[in-house]
Each structure stands twice: as structure tokens, then as C-alpha cells.
Amino acid sequence: IFISPSVYTVACTKHHTGILHCIDFFFFLTSSFAGMSCETGWSKFGMNCYYDSVTELDWVHSRLVCLSMGADLVSINTAEEQAFINGLLSPQVNAWIGLNDIHSEGKWKWVDGTAVTTTFWGPGQPNSYNGTNQDCGELVENSLMGQWNDEDCSAENIWICEK
């Protein structure tokens, strides 16, 4: 007999005495959850899964696709995560990340609400290039760990989701 409501699984064997002998897989499942692999098309780093898109969209629509997959645009919280994301990209590619100053110019935030602490801005960035409105952050791949640039949110890029 197998009972598996979501994560709780119990395997039972009925003995000739009529007594059910059950093996509880709950701890096995929960402990293996931490090391669980990501869905097909997603890459694992630490406790999270990352998706790098093939097609290009503007920042808002990139984010909507992430949200539709139960994720959000990536929030880069450490140098290790920055290097990992950079490694997902092809040379010289720009990819949308969850960085933006849409609500208050110059106040950069992550879409998940976490503060922007460690930053990886390229030289002279963010620069609101030529006085244009650049409120969305992209990661520009390079041979080291990549750099951030503020870009026009309507530009079309590939993007990276995290969940």
C-alpha cells in the first residue's frame, strides 16, 4: 500500500496476522529535498534553480515569464552567484536580471524585495546613458564574472529566472 499526499509517503505491508507494517519515508523525502535536482531546462546552484531563456523580451515581459513558471528574475546576492549566472551566458551576451530602479531613480532594488548589497556594476555604471531612462539591470557576460549595466527597460534581451 502506498500513501503519498504531496511529500508524505508511507509504504505498508499487510502481514498474515492482519497487522500493517509501515515504513515511513517522510524523513528520507524531506532530507533529500535539499539536494533535489532542478526541472529539465533549469540549472542548480546552492538551494536554487535557474533558467536562462532562449528568446528575447523586454524586462517586464521577461519577468512575467519567470512569474508564470513559479520563479522571478534572478536576484544576485553573492559573488559566487554572480559568477554562476555569468557562466550560464554565451560570450558578450546581455541578460535581464531582477535589478531595477523603476520606482525611485537611483534606488536599485531586487524584484524579490531584498536590498542590493554586493554590486557588480561595470565601469561608469549605472549611467542613465545620454540622459535616457535606464531603470532595468542587465548582466553583461565577460570572461571574469560579468558586469551590470542599467538599460532601457524596453530593450529586448534574454533573461534569467531564479526559484
Ligand SMILES: [Ca+2]
Ligand atoms: Ca539569488
Ligand SMILES: [Ca+2]
Ligand atoms: Ca534609472
Ligand SMILES: [Ca+2]
Ligand atoms: Ca547604462
